Amino acid sequence: MSALLEFDRVNVHYGHFHALRDVSYTIDSGEIVCLLGGNASGKSTTMKTILGLVHPSSGEVRIDGEATTGLSTAQIIRRGVASVPEARRVFPDMTIEENLLVGAYTVRGRSVLRADLEQQYELFPRLAERRRQLAGTMSGGEQQMLAFGRALMSHPRLICMDEPTMGLAPIVVDQVLETITRINRELGVAVFMVEQNAELALSIAHRGYVLATGEVRLAGPAHELLHDERIREAYLGQRDEAAVEAAIEGTEGQR
Ligand SMILES: Nc1ncnc2c1ncn2[C@@H]1O[C@H](COP(=O)(O)OP(=O)(O)OP(=O)(O)O)[C@@H](O)[C@H]1O
Numbered sequence: 001m002s003a004l005l006e007f008d009r010v011n012v013h014y015g016h017f018h019a020l021r022d023v024s025y026t027i028d029s030g031e032i033v034c035l036l037g038g039n040a041s042g043k044s045t046t047m048k049t050i051l052g053l054v055h056p057s058s059g060e061v062r063i064d065g066e067a068t069t070g071l072s073t074a075q076i077i078r079r080g081v082a083s084v085p086e087a088r089r090v091f092p093d094m095t096i097e098e099n100l101l102v103g104a105y106t107v108r109g110r111s112v113l114r115a116d117l118e119q120q121y122e123l124f125p126r127l128a129e130r131r132r133q134l135a136g137t138m139s140g141g142e143q144q145m146l147a148f149g150r151a152l153m154s155h156p157r158l159i160c161m162d163e164p165t166m167g168l169a170p171i172v173v174d175q176v177l178e179t180i181t182r183i184n185r186e187l188g189v190a191v192f193m194v195e196q197n198a199e200l201a202l203s204i205a206h207r208g209y210v211l212a213t214g215e216v217r218l219a220g221p222a223h224e225l226l227h228d229e230r231i232r233e234a235y236l237g238q239r240d241e242a243a244v245e246a247a248i249e250g251t252e253g254q255r
């Protein structure tokens with residue numbers, strides 16, 4: 001059986017700049033796969049390539065074994081892929097409900113639409129309470145929930161997420177990761193997520209890939225990557241910061 005999503009030796013160029021180099025990934029139904037890598041390693045380029053916003057100069061992206069070459073973003077979404085873009089990007093001057101409805105453009109029929117809205121409100125009760133509130137006035141964590149809800153409105157089998165926890169407070173980060181796990185377990189939706197925080201991402205993912213300057217350098221089960229010395233080295237800076245933070249919190253807790 002073909003993978004849900006496949007990159008087969010994909011190259012992407014921005015003019016002369018070679019942003020993805022012979023990149024291959026596979027995401028199977030029901031998986032959570034994280035994409036790790038430092039700044040400018042090609043993570044967002046990967047996500048944009050999936051959605052047909054950026055086109056490979058060679059190689060192929062396939063959904064269910066069929067190449068997406070030449071398809072529009074709308075056609076790719078109809079094949080079951082939804083996206084939670086970088087920095088969430090909800091429509092700030094539209095209400096929560098209007099934002100959700102934007103995500104539903106592949107859905108036909110009022111009753112289906114109503115049922116889909118109710119599903120999101122059940123999954124994210126905060127959105128239900130605030131359905132008439134303008135999205136731009138919600139907190140970062142609430143906007144992230146809205147971005148998830150909006151993505152789910154198109155009945156995806158795979159959601160691609162570009163740094164869903166970026167800029168959120170640690171407690172909200174935990175809520176977002178828990179929500180991603182629920183979306184995966186309860187709705188059976190596969191998740192391909194970009195994350196800067198390797199440890200957090202690997203704690204909820206089944207598998208991971210590590211990109212560096214446009215190339216896949218490491219790939220494997222999340223628990224193996226989590227204990228891989230090379231990952232620990234690569235993310236030493238972040239780990240130190242976390243250690244300092246934990247130490248500070250620890251001493252404050254003792255007071
Ligand atoms: N439209 C573009 N034109 C030219 N170069 C681009 C374009 N988009 C991205 N790049 C370059 O491609 C490289 C990869 O960018 P990309 O956004 O994929 O990185 P990233 O891994 O998502 O980084 P970050 O962690 O900072 O979000 C960078 O060097 C970037 O400057």
Ligand SMILES: [Mg+2]
Pocket residue numbers: 043044045086162
């Ligand atoms: Mg990026």
